[in-house]
Amino acid sequence: MSIWSAYGLAANPFFQEELRSDPAAAYPIALHVGRDAEMRLALRQLGGGTSSRMIVEGAPGIGKTSFVNKLKAEATQSGMLTHADPVRIVADSTVLSFVADVLRVLLRIRTAHGLDGDAFWTRTARLVEGEDTMAGGFTLGPIGVSYQGGRVPAEAPLGTLYEVIAEGVDRVTKDLGAHVLVHVNNLENLGDDDAKRAARLLRDLRDFMMVAGAHWIFVGASGVDYAVFREYDQVAGIFPHPIVLEPLSETEVAELLRRRYEHLAREGTQLVPPVEPSVAADLYGLYRGDLRNFLRLLSDAAALALGVEAIEPLSAERIVAVAAPRYARAIERRVGALDYQHLSRIVSGSRGGEFNVASAGQHVGIGQSGTSRLIARLREAGLIVQVRTEAKKVFYRPAGQVLVALGLAAGTIVP
Ligand SMILES: Nc1ncnc2c1ncn2[C@@H]1O[C@H](COP(=O)(O)OP(=O)(O)O)[C@@H](O)[C@H]1O
Ligand SMILES: [Mg+2]
Structure with a gap:
């Protein structure tokens, strides 16, 4: 018996596949919100x-x-x-x-x-x-x-x-x-x-x-x-x-999950939401529009923690806590220990918010050209995202999975 059926669901509601036009598809367009x-x-x-x-x-x-x-x-x-x-x-x-x-x-x-x-x-x-x-x-x-x-x-x-x-x-x-x-x-x-x-x-x-x-x-x-x-x-x-396409709002993301739960609900069983839609909407703030990686977080956390203690919804803290060490290891493997260390200095220096080459350079204590190359590598790896340009300065922010790796739960981040 799958863990999902204990929650009254037929399958994993946190799938990352695109919604398909065919109404009979496993992930139908009826789940599309906004x-x-x-x-x-x-x-x-x-x-x-x-x-x-x-x-x-x-x-x-x-x-x-x-x-x-x-x-x-x-x-x-x-x-x-x-x-x-x-x-x-x-x-x-x-x-x-x-x-x-x-x-x-x-x-x-x-x-x-x-x-x-x-x-x-x-x-x-x-x-x-x-x-x-x-x-x-x-x-x-x-x-x-x-x-x-x-x-x-x-x-x-x-x-x-x-x-x-x-x-x-x-x-x-x-x-x-x-x-x-x-x-x-x-x-x-x-x-x-x-x-x-x-x-x-x-x-x-x-x-x-x-x-x-x-x-x-x-x-x-x-x-x-x-x-x-x-x-x-x-x-x-x-x-x-x-x-x-702009990011879905938090309200829309809560609705996205509600629809998925409803779509996958098993008849005759009690539905226990694996993650409350409002809790998920809070965590989504870390990802700012990146639904795929956000859903992956919920899916990863569910695989690690769902139903381990009781059949009850996961809290935001628990989701971040179980995912953080794995995400940290994955990122470190991806970019190497030194770049990961630099990335975490930048993120904590800017308290999870925006930064540019100059401010990042200050946080890690390296020169401008070295910082530019570091930023290019981190971008290439999908770990930071360009947010805006102002007076020729390009601003970046960490991707959601980086914030999770560093254990920064929603609410501790500078907007
Ligand atoms: N408007 C929406 N309503 C509900 N779910 C959505 C919506 N847009 C995307 N999703 C879900 O988000 C994830 C990423 O969507 P996708 O269309 O593959 O993004 P992109 O093509 O921009 O990379 C998929 O799991 C998809 O089912
Ligand atoms: Mg696509």
Whole structure:
């Protein structure tokens, strides 16, 4: 018998998976709370014309993918065609790999609606499945574009690829009588070079974004709009301002947990909340919007402490106390003992609040360039988060898991 059933639950309510559009999914979109204004705005942008483009941006774990999955569910309700798994843009994506991914989406939409293939789709399937291999490369059917292993050759005929996408979208929208919504994810964790590469890719794809019958949603980290979509005027001109997701409020987080408990409640058993929603909402303050790591904390603490003494809710103090030593060890392993020591000096020196290179340098007693490098390493490791820039000074704060590692419970932190 799992510990969850002792609490009257069918499964772990602190799962970190994104909410999915499919109503039958284990983690359905019905669990989504808040963000109504953003949703209305997004739906309005989608409904506007024969094609559209949208950017959704926000910090890691804030709820971007879940938001877009909900948007997709609503768009499907109003008759649009869409797909579950997003097309990904990664550091080495090319026009060709992007086109192949989009064609795969179109094929899946067709198949899901039980349509048979014709010559065009047979060729397309061959292109994206790589069946038609010749000497390690693929051939784009009779159109005669050949390429190696998904990489665009220098002479890649953009026009031809454009025509394939335009024809694919046109056929799907005509056959099924509805527009297509394409979800492009993971413009996240882009370094400066990656952002430049993604910006160039978007520039090359610009005309693709205008194909009638297609609606594009790009999801990325905070700042992706500026770093990728505003780099070239011809791209900036066709993308509206991003929809920026702000952290859920504490009230909304309490509601998030209430819904999860209700969704997972086992009939006929008494529900004991493993963590009271109001207690969880307090702890969420440490994470400032990062739902994924916040839920991971609850999940980790539950695994360590739930039901050990009695079947009763965990207190905030207990959650922090059981998680702290493990988190501290994990962080130390990740960045090494010295960086961890410096990090804890910075955090206690700034009492869990904001700091910049100058104040951090004072707390650890090292020079500016050393502090800058330290901060870059800590950022890279996800242990500190950039919060704002003022008069060319960049301010950071510790990630929630760092505050937990250092045993700083909610309430002891400088806002
Ligand atoms: N609005 C919301 N309401 C309820 N739960 C949410 C909401 N947004 C996100 N979540 C939950 O938070 C976690 C992180 O969400 P996710 O969409 O994966 O974030 P992101 O894509 O920004 O990294 C997931 O467990 C998800 O189920
Ligand atoms: Mg995501």
